[in-house]
Amino acid sequence: MARMKLLQLAHARSGDKGDTANVGLIAYKPEYYSILVEQVTAERVKEHFKGICLGEVERFEVPNLHALNFLLHESLDGGGTLSLKTDAQGKTYSTALLRMEIEVDDSLARQLSE
């Protein structure tokens, strides 16, 4: 097994709803989707966003788009106009998630590093 960043397997877009940020995580290829489902769990995302996400993390599967959608509750310092953050709408949380390290088997790792 080899470790690599999600960035190599997926792209993402994020936005806000009040104090909740959403991150949509999309597999580059259909065959990567099962890796995301297995490893990018709500618990791991909560741990990954420690210090940023103060509430719960919910995960929804969107298999037809080979995507997962995460809701990161209490992540935007109150959200909207209340927030003092530069990124009050969580727009950069998309790539923050892509920093997460996951494990892939060696043949896929070789393929991705070519």
Place this chain on the structure above:
Amino acid sequence: MKTVRIANGQGFWGDSLQAPIELVRRGPIDYLTLDYLAEITMSIMQKQRARDPLAGYARDFVALIEEILPDLVERNIKVVANAGGVNPEACRDAVIEAARRRGFGGKVKIGVVAGDDIMSSLDDFIRRGVELKNQETGEPLASVRPQVQSANVYFGGRDIAEALDKGGQIIIAGRVTDTGLSLGPMIHEFGWARDDWDRLSAGTIAGHTVECGAQCTGGNCLIDWETIPNMADIGYPIIEAEPDGSFVITKHSGTGGRITVASIKEQLLYEMGDPREYITPDCVADFTTIHLEQAGLDRVRFSGIKGRPATDLYKVSVSYSAGWKAVGSLVYGWPDAYKKARAADRVVRERLDRLGLRFDSVLTEFVGVDACHGALSGPPSADIAEVTFRIGVRSKDKRAVERFTREVAPLVLNGPPTVTGFAAGRAKAEEIIAYWPALIPKSEVQSKISVIEA
């Protein structure tokens, strides 16, 4: 088969002024939709109307119509916009004046969708037990009632369709859902029934895809972003809608940007909650039923969409005054830029403490180090060229926030060295108009739809 082309030329109030003009002039469209209202916009407009009874709508819209009206009339392009803000009738009257100035008096019909403004009914609702609880916190609206600045129901595509059915060419709405701006023309053109949940959901998902303008045509698109062609002339989106509920998302040929299955997926997930339950006044759309397919260059076809019955509730957007905030910043240069910025933060905080100022929140960010991704970014290089120290405060006490605004700029003389960036002026105390999301039974409100000739 009848195909209807619905373009979106405005993703928010402040989006490109040029985009809607280009959409009208660079190729065929049947409808031009324009989204002007964010949650915060309603309270700004409410304040404008309080000062001037003829204000409180998107003035940009009137200037736009004045510019493109000859094209609209000549090619029978219809316009659907939520430009009405909190004063759709005043917006209509301004558009009528603009039409007459251009010699189109009597040649264009203007529809208004109003009735969304429930500000004057709030006390009656509360008295009758319609609590308008905050969807996030569960608190009843009564707890902030004196601070409320605006309250509007989100109407849907059905209300827009009714104004089109009555012959309106330019439809001016107040608060309607962003998706309704696109769904309305489809209901009008194809005669979709109130309980045709699958097609209504398809139209809703089409609306969601284009509601942020160029964000579905290559703007803010992460995948392969460096190779997206000609972003300076990015094309805005067009829905090619068909009566069976399938549709293609595309843009005018010759424009910049990119539309692929992957870029569309990014926008589909934008601001998404539960993908099976995308709730609008018209239906509950299920994003897990969408089938996407590349159908040529910059063309993505959607099919297979399913939906479920609408709920009995409208969403309500309430804005209320929630205190004050201010943000100040300074830039620190090499060497030890990050150390200097952190020292500045300690100094400011100590001074705020000595002054006895209390805040609900004090937030420091070091732009260039941690403002986007926090600790996930890891420590910066010891040799980092520059760091922006950015500190913000929030309080119910306006005086405390105002006092804070005097504590950042002095650091250029009495704090750590190699500091600049104060030329922009000192931080300003700003009133916080916060957003209160709630629900209301549909039976409590009624849209008011009218069409008159310019």
